[in-house]
Amino acid sequence: MNFELTEEQQMLRDSVRKMMDTIATPEYIREHDEQGLFPYEVYDKWVKMGLLGLAFPEKYGGAGGDVLDMVIIGEELGRKGYDFVGAFGMSIFNGLNVLRYGTETQKKDYIPKIINGEIRLSISMTEPDAGSDVGAMRTTAVKEGNEWVINGQKVFSTAADSDNNIISLYVKTDPGVHHSKGVTLFLVPKDTPGVTIRKLNTLGRRMLGTNEIFFDNVRIPDNHRIGDVNKGWKCLLSGLQFERLVTIAGYAGNAQTVVDDALAYAKERKQFGRSIGEFQAIAHMLADMQTQVSAARMLMLNAAVKTAKGEDALMEISQAKLFGSETFANVANQGMQIMGGYSYMMEFPMQRHYRDARSTTITAGTSQMQRNVIANLMGLKVK
Numbered sequence: 001m002n003f004e005l006t007e008e009q010q011m012l013r014d015s016v017r018k019m020m021d022t023i024a025t026p027e028y029i030r031e032h033d034e035q036g037l038f039p040y041e042v043y044d045k046w047v048k049m050g051l052l053g054l055a056f057p058e059k060y061g062g063a064g065g066d067v068l069d070m071v072i073i074g075e076e077l078g079r080k081g082y083d084f085v086g087a088f089g090m091s092i093f094n095g096l097n098v099l100r101y102g103t104e105t106q107k108k109d110y111i112p113k114i115i116n117g118e119i120r121l122s123i124s125m126t127e128p129d130a131g132s133d134v135g136a137m138r139t140t141a142v143k144e145g146n147e148w149v150i151n152g153q154k155v156f157s158t159a160a161d162s163d164n165n166i167i168s169l170y171v172k173t174d175p176g177v178h179h180s181k182g183v184t185l186f187l188v189p190k191d192t193p194g195v196t197i198r199k200l201n202t203l204g205r206r207m208l209g210t211n212e213i214f215f216d217n218v219r220i221p222d223n224h225r226i227g228d229v230n231k232g233w234k235c236l237l238s239g240l241q242f243e244r245l246v247t248i249a250g251y252a253g254n255a256q257t258v259v260d261d262a263l264a265y266a267k268e269r270k271q272f273g274r275s276i277g278e279f280q281a282i283a284h285m286l287a288d289m290q291t292q293v294s295a296a297r298m299l300m301l302n303a304a305v306k307t308a309k310g311e312d313a314l315m316e317i318s319q320a321k322l323f324g325s326e327t328f329a330n331v332a333n334q335g336m337q338i339m340g341g342y343s344y345m346m347e348f349p350m351q352r353h354y355r356d357a358r359s360t361t362i363t364a365g366t367s368q369m370q371r372n373v374i375a376n377l378m379g380l381k382v383k
């Protein structure tokens, strides 16, 4: 595997890093995290740089980039904080479903608007009783004339309340059959009558936030349906690998920042007349942290290169997701220890990394679910 970046990829990485250093300052991030504010100003910059269009074909106003470009961006955004990766990725991942399964009219309508920042897309699969077992969802859409009537409840819908958001909503359209044959995908603008969004109070990921959404006789025209009726499960699965890769790249970027910050602190902080990094206990923690992050990054790149070649990379992506999220959570925990009492103060970003990292072994498929996938691919039959 060749992990060397081309000159163009290096330019992309450097320009994203420079832009993020300029706009996503520590003060900006702290304010947005503390107050639960969506990073609109940063998002607008991404739009101006054309980053929202990178994954889409030129035909619809995109730049025709590949998965490696996307993981480079994911890693760079992750350096500032994992929530930036979520803000960046969500519209793209859901927009790619429009590209794959939408009609020509839908593609021409939605994709340019995603690219120019006119609309955002969030995703709603999870329900109170349907988490890892997402096929157990109970929200329904019933056809009446040329409209669909939606009733039910979703939970943990990240950034669903952001300005101009459209919810990529997975619902049952045939509750009587196996979920793989009875789910349909709809695009529901967040201010559609009958939609109520309530922000949840979370430990971390506070810039984007996550929401409960109630659907009470919500009426949506049939042209808001993406793909065929009862074929939504295919849409749901099709984007997951790509989404996971960009997400995992974000873990690697954010975990590296944790190590960099902890290392800088260990070099500077003096106790007993010497920097704490001279204590072997701390030095070894940092050595282990960097080794784990480098290994997580290699697993991610390995999966990305395989995906870019068009090969099936479910095993590699699942391993990279499992190891990347657990590494991020572990090093953030160690980073807290190294920074001592100051890590616990809200003015230092380590506590934010720690809070945000904790979500990553749960979201986008829990660690247990990744282990199930890996074990099944090893020929075991895990229940």
Ligand SMILES: Cc1cc2nc3c(=O)[nH]c(=O)nc-3n(C[C@H](O)[C@H](O)[C@H](O)COP(=O)(O)OP(=O)(O)OC[C@H]3O[C@@H](n4cnc5c(N)ncnc54)[C@H](O)[C@@H]3O)c2cc1C
Pocket: 123, 124, 125, 126, 128, 130, 131, 132, 133, 155, 156, 157, 158, 159, 202, 205, 210, 359, 362, 363, 364, 365, 366, 367, 368, 369, 372, 383
């Ligand atoms: C911050 C945040 C943002 C999120 N954003 C979104 C979003 O935008 N859209 C969306 O649709 N969802 C979102 N989610 C939901 C997320 O995908 C779910 O939380 C996740 O799928 C797990 O579901 P659950 O929380 O119901 O846990 P459960 O599925 O109830 O799991 C509880 C525990 O049981 C374990 N478990 C469950 N089944 C098995 C099994 N078969 N084998 C072994 N162990 C098992 C799990 O690993 C876990 O440890 C978000 C969640 C969070 C916390």
